[in-house]
Amino acid sequence: MSDMKMRQALKEQQHAGLAMLARCVAHCPEEMWLEGEHPRTFWxxxxxxxxxxxxxxxxxEAAFQPWPGRREGISQGLWDSPGDVEPYELPEGADIYKKTEILEYIEFIDALVDPIVDHLDLDSDDSGFAWYKNISKMSHELLNLRxxxxxxxxxxxxxxxxxxxxxWISQ
Structure with missing residues (x-):
């Protein structure tokens, strides 16, 4: 497979996966947003x-540019005790994302897919992430999709x- 076809396939599958994630979020009933056993709530x-x-x-990791809509500390505290981030009706600025915010984040990521994939060094033997040793960048991109x-x-x-x-969205 040519480099261009490989990149196109990666982009198509990233867009499809993100579209499916967005559909899950968009179709989640409000009362279900916090459902689930901690730390496996829907949101x-x-x-x-x-x-x-x-x-x-x-x-x-060094190339990562945070989402402008992020809240400081939320990703670090994502798996903390439920009382630290719930209930949903916390004051503004509390550490929980609403459906609309997650949908905005997914849209932000989707817009990055094409330009980022176009410039990846898919031939690199290094994933670019210290916790993923002995895995090539191409394999790491497939892992990301999985x-x-x-x-x-x-x-x-x-x-x-x-x-x-x-x-299901195929591409």
């Missing part, structure tokens, strides 16, 4: 999927339990 899974898709999209889709599957299954079905 946390959605944020985790978006954050790590964003982080791992780039060549390496990670995103794994969490989309989790969210989709939670929605299906509520009789809400999310359509």
């Amino acid at each position: 946390r899974i959605a944020f985790h999927a978006a954050f790590f898709t964003h982080l791992y999209l780039g060549q390496n 990670h995103l889709q794994g969490h989309v599957g989790q969210l989709s299954e939670l929605l299906m339990q509520k009789r809400i079905d999310i359509d």
Whole structure:
């Protein structure tokens, strides 16, 4: 497969995965946003999927440019005790993301996909992330897609339990 075709396939699958994540978030009933056993509430899974898709999209950790809509400390405290980030009706600025914010974040990431993938060194033997040793950048990009889709599957299954079905997006 040519380099251009490989990059195009990566972009198509990133866009499709992000579109499916956005559908899960958009179709999540408000009362379900906080449902689940800590730390596996719906909103946390959605944020985790978006954050790590964003982080791992780039060549390496140093290339990461945070989302302008982020709240300081929320990703570090993502798995803290429920009382630290819930209930949903916390005062403005509290450490929880609303559906609209996660959808904005997904849109932000989606806009980065093409320019970032166009400039990745897919031939690098280094993933660019110290905690992923002995994995090439190309393999790491595929891992990123699997990670995103794994969490989309989790969210989709939670929605299906509520009789809400999310359509598959192939590209």
